[in-house]
Amino acid sequence: MNILILGATGFIGSVVAARLVADGHAVTGLGRNPTRARLKQPAIDWRRADLSRMTKPEDWEDLLKDQQAVVNCAGALQDGPADDLAATQADAMLALYAAAKHSRHLIVQISARAAGAASALPFLATKRRADEALAASGLPHLILCPALVLGRNAHGGSSLLRALAALPLLPLVHAESPVETLSVDDLAEAVSRAFAGELRGDIVLAADEALTLADLVRLHRQWLALPPARVFSLAPWLAKPVTWLANAAGLLGWRSPLRSTAMTVMSEGIRSARRESGLIATSAAVTLAANPSGVQDLWFARLYLLKPLFIAGLSVFWLLSGLIPLLSVEKASAHFLLFMPEAAATALTLATCLVDVALGAAVLVRPLARRALLGMLAVSLAYLAGGTLLEPALWLDPLGALVKVLPSILLTLATLATLDER
Incomplete structure (x- = not known):
């Protein structure tokens, strides 16, 4: 099958692309800057494009030629100089659905949990708008809502977990918030099964375990082969200056996982109402154990907050x-x-x-x-x-x-x- 992957250079998109290539599919990868990805994954046909500028059906016509399916792994946490959430996560997707209507492309959308007070934030509101439009489009589709995604590599929130785990002491805001996780390989497996005709509809993916943020940081500390450290639970107001600085940095183009959107989501926890999908999700401990850390991971964790x-x-x-x-x-x-x-x-x-x-x-x-x-x-x-x-x-x-x-x-x-x- 010929498959177009949006956001194929990202943490999730690169793993999904590799899995679909291994399954024997012909993959076209879309990214804003695929130069390095082209060197890393030469089996993929790489195309350069910016989703925020693809908000009309005609913007998609050439890309969709000869394609039979689309996987959307693209997304951003918060608006910034390089990120327009409304354009990227909603307008561009509605234009894609309109362009795909004639040829009835299968659309696989990697979305996010959109419940709770945080659902009004632009990150989740734009995701929800795209999901609802896809469900109403009549196109064959699968909407996957994963929990916090963990894998061999890290980006955003998973990078922050590693950085916090490497501190001598563990100062955490919302330390007792529940956090569900999902292995990136399990997410890629779900996408693979969609193209085997086994999955359709709207599915929430998460490992069947109850963890807190403190538990997850301790697991990462163990993964980094560091001795146990004491967790200090901090009042949320103490994080406000950090969040303000992270938001200010976001206006300058830095995508910090400490911005207000992430902190609001974490204040409620990352949890979901699971729906039966037939998929067995790997626990956080098993996900980390399957990818033993090396000294490069310890360097990354220690340098992340120093950067x-x-x-x-x-x-x-x-x-x-x-x-x-x-x-x-x-x-x-x-x-x-x-x-x-x-x-x-x-x-x-x-x-x-x-x-x-x-x-x-x-x-x-x-x-x-x-x-x-x-x-x-x-x-x-x-x-x-x-x-x-x-x-x-x-x-x-x-x-x-x-x-x-x-x-x-x-x-x-x-x-x-x-x-x-x-």
């Missing part, structure tokens, strides 16, 4: 490096007076200050972060080379004017190494 601190630290360093000399431009430009006239020295000082401030601000914006980090490396090396050639005595300066640039370069390299989200 935003790296970025914030570099931003503050470069902003202050540019702003402080502006308080006394004449004094700051004195270093250049031996080599150029006063006016040129002042202009050069102002130019370097503006460059520093621009880099410190740009690194906070996700689409600009990589270029800002590369710019920091280039400017740092230029400062070191210029200082060494023009005023080598600065290496012996008691305040370490040039020496301090070296740890900044190392921090920049570490941030670059952890920048990728997929």
Whole structure:
């Protein structure tokens, strides 16, 4: 069968795509940036597209040619510069259903639980709108609503679980909230069975066990081979400053799992009314045990919460490096007076200050972060080379004017190494 997978570069989509290829299907993968996915999964026919711009039936016509089914694994948690929930999760799906009506494509929709107070949030409201439209479309379909998905890799909430598990102490908000889980392989199995004609309708998928958030973090800590640690249950109001910062970072393009949508969902817990599907879901402990952790997982867990601190630290360093000399431009430009006239020295000082401030601000914006980090490396090396050639005595300066640039370069390299989200 020819199958089009939306969001095929993601955590869930990549596993589903691999499973369908293994089943012998011809898979076309859709993603906003499939360059690396093409290298990783060459058996898939990769196409570049942005769902938020595919909100009319005609936008889908070329993609649906020669396809017999569509799996929608795409989604986003909250609106941001790169994420438009209404367009991606609702409008684009309604356009897809309209385009698929003539040829009666089978549509498999990976959705989410849409009950409780959190159901009014855009994340769940747009998912529900697409689900209801699909159910009413008359198209052959399967709507899967998985619990918290766990697998060999991690993204979003599952990444946060690993990061929390690696802390020396375990400070948790909503520690006793119930959390149901599902192995990503079980989800891929359900999709596979849909194409074997065994599943249709609307199915909730979750392992048959009762866990709390604290239980799940402890399981991940054991998986990382770390000794037991005490759980500290924190009052929800203590998390509000973190959520506010995460939301602010979201406006700059950073997709933190600590944003308000995730915290609201977790306040109610992740649970569902199970419906009989004939599928046996793997427990969280068995899912983790089937994929033993390695040192790379421990590195990831320990670095995950340090990454935003790296970025914030570099931003503050470069902003202050540019702003402080502006308080006394004449004094700051004195270093250049031996080599150029006063006016040129002042202009050069102002130019370097503006460059520093621009880099410190740009690194906070996700689409600009990589270029800002590369710019920091280039400017740092230029400062070191210029200082060494023009005023080598600065290496012996008691305040370490040039020496301090070296740890900044190392921090920049570490941030670059952890920048990728997929």
